[in-house]
Amino acid sequence: MLLETFRGEAEEGINNISNALLELEKDLLPEKKMQLIEATFRDFHSLKGAARSVNLPNIEKICQAAESVFSGLKKKELEISPQLIDLIVISINGIRELLNSNSSEQDSILEKRTIEIAESLEQAANGIYKAAVKVKTPEFAIPQEKPIASDTTIRIPVATIDSLMAQIEELRTIKYSGKDLTNEIKKISFEMSLLRKDIFKYKEKVRDRRSLNTNTFDKSDDNELIISSEISEFFEKINSHLKSLENNVNVINASSVRNYHYASTQIDIVTQNMKMLIMMPYSTLLQNIPMLVRDLSREQGKDVELIITGAIIETDRRILNELKDPLIHIIRNCIDHGIEIPEIRKKKNKSPKAKINISISQLNSTTAEILITDDGSGIDLKNLRKKVKNFQNNSDAEDGNLTDKELMPYVFHSGISTKNVVSEISGRGLGLAIVREKVERLGGSVFVDSKQNFGTVFKINIPFDLASFHGVEIVVSGQSFLIPTTYVERVMKISNDKILSLKNRQAIDVDGQAVSLVKLSDTLGINKTNLNPEEKNVQSIIILQTTESRVAFLVDNIIGEQEVLIKSLGNQLHSVRNILGATVLGNGKTILVLSVPDLLSSAEKQSFSSWTIPIETSNKQISKKKLNILIAEDSITSRMMLKNILESAGYNVTATVDGLNAYETLASGGFDLVVSDVDMPRMSGFTLTEKIRGDSRFSEIPVILVTSLESKEDRERGIDVGASAYVIKRSFDQSNLLEIIKKII
Structure with missing residues (x-):
């Protein structure tokens, strides 16, 4: 138990150190830099003491040596350098490897690595840099929440919580059965009501006939009158019994409905409360990604900045565990396939520092959307087309019968890779196939869109939980x-x-x-x-x-x-x-x-x-013109998201970076609709709409403004300048946007 507590503490300390190292590589104010050095020094010191307590001398030895390095940094005897940061990264990877090792057979190998890492750190503390043994970055797991020492909390193993969750999910079967049972009882009541009505009709017929026979009385009909009377009495008894049964069924039905609603509510409450125990923010999945990006980009001589948004959104811990591998594969692909080295980026008039964006948002009440975008070279569609033809003998791919949009999903096909050289990181054509397989197994979906020299967007739609x-x-x-x-x-x-x-x-x-x-x-x-x-x-x-x-x-x-x-x-x-x-x-x-x-x-x-x-046949010609939509959006993420939504709905889409660019593009003609952001550089969406309405060439083209500006004044201004619709991004729903477009055009 003590060792497990140490593992949790050590993982938290390593994460703190990793984040501090990433910050120290930036251009910081001296005061901020010294604060980070002091905090990291204390983290290594605490980790050293904890390792001594649980008798892990190898971890203690590495922490002692790292402590010496940060002591030198505190005294300003050493300077932060990429070489020194690399060495510290190797040391924390070494600690992770020691934490994850359960095999006594590896003790001698780990002992040797520990000595080499510690010696390299001690020499670095003296200003001498020696290449330390490189430790492979360990596969990270979803960290567990650190237990809070309090009289109001208890520690429960994750396996126990998972088992309880599985049992509670079984209760949903009772809920579904209860719903079906109440529906069946309603059907029985309804059918009994119909039967009573039919009996009443026959009873009336018998009574009418008996009345007729009485009026035309004949001794020969005496027996028939007796039989008719008996039948009428029999119908009366049946009707009375059925009415009583129907009343009883209605009472049972009312009780069943009450019981169902109560049980359903309680099951939902218990399930929801239990979900809160296993819901964790995406930040727990993403907290190791910055160091992964840093290591991979440095190995390949690339400069990459990682931007993460929406990490506070929570989801089922089991889903986070399964998303770990897909996320790593996509990040590796972005860096190895898409991102160019700084020299090539400069020639393309790009910033030497590339960007990878990971954005998590709530698509609807049951689904989260993960967007992973890079501003690299994009997918080489010409090479992909050739690989698809060679792999599947698909002549349509080579002949150009497959559109770019139809070709794109083949990147998820096992064995197909646009990279001609197989490396340790990628090139085997397995990574994205694994991404698709794991995401679909979770009940999600994954899509990709790319534009040559502008970048690539991966979109993952994933449920919040596995219960429903x-x-x-x-x-x-x-x-x-x-x-x-x-x-x-x-x-x-x-x-x-x-x-x-x-x-x-x-x-x-x-x-x-x-x-x-x-x-x-x-x-x-x-x-x-x-x-x-x-x-x-x-x-x-x-x-x-x-x-x-x-x-x-x-x-x-x-x-x-x-x-x-x-x-x-x-x-x-x-x-x-x-x-x-x-x-x-x-x-x-x-x-x-x-x-x-x-x-x-x-x-x-x-x-x-x-x-x-x-569809083009000689005897049946169905022709539907694809409508052309122009997008004006300065955010690359929002731009590519809108483009993907509209193209998936069957529209031809042209994307521009701001209002001025959109207005100039309109001159090429042939656009049926403009979808524009409002707050953009050079020309806002309001100004763009005004210019469109004031230009006789474009005045009839509908304009939809999609913006985060939601004040009453902004809405009124949008209508005043001639917008056909005003959509708020905060409440954005793609089906709503598509419905608006259909109504307008």
Whole structure:
């Protein structure tokens, strides 16, 4: 227990030292620099004493030597230099390696490294720099919160919390069952009500007939009158019993609804409170990234500044653990593939210091968006096109039939890399494939956009927690399945005459594009029912989409969306093709959850390759002009985000850096809409809108202002200058923006 406490304290101390080293490399005021030196000196001193307490002499030895270095810096006997910082970085990596080592077989190797690091530090304290043994930067883990010593707190192992969370998540199954049960009781009550009405109708018919027979009395009809009377009495009894049963069912239903709402509320409260224990800010994931960027950029002779925003947003700790590798792979790609060395950047009229931005924001109530952007050379699309052709024998790629947008997702394909030389960091074509696999396994999605010599943007949409899961229930060949909602682009019904035949394949028209149509029963390889889909006049379609594929699947029926708790199939069925897991619906029915990436891959292997092409046929011409949108935005992150949203919605987009640039670009003609920021250099969005409205060439073009300025005065000014819509960035929602655009143009 004492050793675990030390590990937590040591990790916190190392993080403090790492952050201080990054600051010391900057051009600081002397007072600030001395404060950091003093703080780092104390961190090494505290770490040395703690290591002595738990009998870790190797860590104590390194801290003692590092303490000597910072003592010299305090006395101004030494000067901060890149070489000295490199040495301190090697020393803290050595401490991390000692902390993570549990193998006695490595004791001799670690002992030797410790001696070399300590000797290098002692010599540095005397002004002599000797190359220390290089220690590989350890893989970092999500740090745990340091326990607070207080009578009001207790320490609980993370494994215990995870186990409790798993059990509490099981309660959601009871919640879903309760909802279905109340719905079933309502149905029974409704059906009983209908039955009573039918009985009343027959009772009236019998009474009318008996009345008629009484008026035309005949002895031969005496028996019929007796029977009619008995039937009438029988109906009366049934009706009375049914009414009593219906009242009882209504009482049970009311009680069931009350119990459901109470249990549902309590389960939600307990789940939410439990989530608070496992929710951690993204800063815990990102706190080691600055040192990673620093080490990688120095190794490659590059100068990179890392900017992080939105790190206070919290998410499930389990998600942070899984995002560690994807984030590292993307950062490595940015530095190794995208960022140029300072000399080349100068020739391109760029700042010698490159920038990598990591921005976390809340996309909606269930999803976070992570944007990772760099201002490097961008993805070499020409080289990517060639690699795709060579790897998959894809003639469309080489012939240019694939647009840049269609080509881009291939960077996530295993085995494809735009780098011709394989290095220790990248070039094998595995990194981004791992990124996509891990993100999609979490129920998220990842996209990339790039512009030559301007940079690259990676966008990751990821849920806040793993507890809730939404899926669309479908029926295929009489069997029910669930498809994760995050992959569902849309569901639709189409008549048979709307199904096209292109390139000897079936397809449907989706917004002027032909999307391949596949029978899901064929992809799953399950037996078909007697019902022939061709005999139905209207077909049920569900369109699924990942970063690199889009396919329309034909199903028997689409039931609706369900909120469920997904379960794995166990270790024995760890990886079943096309199956992600299983779930139990509220009615007790167990159904399989389908893996969409596997489905699309299976469709391709069965020669139902996913493809989307413009519809151009001799007997059916569907032509929808792509509308052209001009963006004016000075922030590269916001600019590329808007561009990606609008291009994904099917628009042609031209991006400019400010109002003046946008106004000059308008002269080229052909734009249907302008989307502009307000607060920009050279020309604001207000001024741009005024100039557009005052120029007869452009006065009819709609203008949407997307800005963080939300005061009443700013809104009124936007309307006064002629803006067609005024969208606040703080409450920005991409679906809302797209809806506004559709209404305007």
